[in-house]
Amino acid sequence: MKTRWILSTIMAVTFVAVSVAAYLTLPGPIAGDKPDNRLRLAINPWPGYEILYLAHVRDLYREQGLEVDLVQFSTLDDARRSFERGQVDAIATTLVDVMQVYHGTGERPVIVLVTDYSDGADVIVGRGQGLMSPRDLRGKTVAVEQMFGRIILQAALGRNGMSLDDVRLVEASVLDGPALLQSGRVDAVVTYAPQSVAAARVPGAKVVFTSSETPRQFLDVVAVRPGVLDRIPDLRTRLARAWGRSLEALRDYPGEAIRIMARREGLGDDEFRKALSGVHLVPEAEQEEMLRIGGPVEQALEKLAGFKGWISPVVRRRPDAGAFLSPVTEVGSAN
Numbered sequence: 001m002k003t004r005w006i007l008s009t010i011m012a013v014t015f016v017a018v019s020v021a022a023y024l025t026l027p028g029p030i031a032g033d034k035p036d037n038r039l040r041l042a043i044n045p046w047p048g049y050e051i052l053y054l055a056h057v058r059d060l061y062r063e064q065g066l067e068v069d070l071v072q073f074s075t076l077d078d079a080r081r082s083f084e085r086g087q088v089d090a091i092a093t094t095l096v097d098v099m100q101v102y103h104g105t106g107e108r109p110v111i112v113l114v115t116d117y118s119d120g121a122d123v124i125v126g127r128g129q130g131l132m133s134p135r136d137l138r139g140k141t142v143a144v145e146q147m148f149g150r151i152i153l154q155a156a157l158g159r160n161g162m163s164l165d166d167v168r169l170v171e172a173s174v175l176d177g178p179a180l181l182q183s184g185r186v187d188a189v190v191t192y193a194p195q196s197v198a199a200a201r202v203p204g205a206k207v208v209f210t211s212s213e214t215p216r217q218f219l220d221v222v223a224v225r226p227g228v229l230d231r232i233p234d235l236r237t238r239l240a241r242a243w244g245r246s247l248e249a250l251r252d253y254p255g256e257a258i259r260i261m262a263r264r265e266g267l268g269d270d271e272f273r274k275a276l277s278g279v280h281l282v283p284e285a286e287q288e289e290m291l292r293i294g295g296p297v298e299q300a301l302e303k304l305a306g307f308k309g310w311i312s313p314v315v316r317r318r319p320d321a322g323a324f325l326s327p328v329t330e331v332g333s334a335n
Helices: 002-024 047-057 076-084 095-105 146-158 174-183 195-201 235-252 254-265 269-276 284-291 296-305
Strands: 038-043 067-072 090-094 110-118 122-127 141-144 168-171 188-192 205-210 219-224 279-281
Touching (some): 047 254, 076 090, 110 235, 141 174, 146 188, 174 188, 195 269, 219 296
Parallel strands (some): 141 188
Antiparallel strands (some): 110 219, 122 205
């Protein structure tokens, strides 16, 4: 089992290296070409984002008149940094990281698609005698990756009358979590699928919190630079339709779809199926409701905006949550 995991990891890292190398050699849009419908989209391993990859495999973006180049990164942080540096036009990411882009750069990405919300796939894995629930983390050392890890941990601790001040934080990549846990350098790690599969395999490890305990709180989205909507004004409609067709493919051809997505995540089919079960995929028909002014996404952004511990080179004003939403037009409409 360990050998297969190592081989799968090597394959995944190789895929990332090839993807990024290929991306760096991609020609940019040619001046004067109309229309320019290319979208360079950064993604990282996460079950919900694999639906975007499935759409690519099945050529569903081109059916909607889009040229989508998927640029694979290893972690949420790596993908976010590529967006912050202007290396990609769009990013599949969490609402936390959308807000982190603002605090880190001052730029407000525009959310154009809601892919999913976590319903058990984001977890805290602990290891040690007596560590059975978040309340047992008091005084313990917990590995977190940037803001997303902190927000997950705060949600878990807050439900037990605690805060981040009650634990010792160690900043670490989610990729390093299993090794840190096994070595005993940390007592717990905040992680997510597929990396959580490796963390849960560590002898003596136990899942002490899952995002199923905080339903609809951790949303994943596709966000773009505002200028992208100037050249692709109907991007939301096109992406929603491609997303919807990809979900139909998963429904109609589950065996084939699972194999395609699991292979890229470095998981077995059953492992990926289990990981995907912890993610609620948002259908095309619900996109308008999710993204409407005052809707679930804006409400979640408002809650995140009030978090006090954002990592930022400068102190920024609390942002207007509505500024991260594009106008609602046509999303979820019939063909």
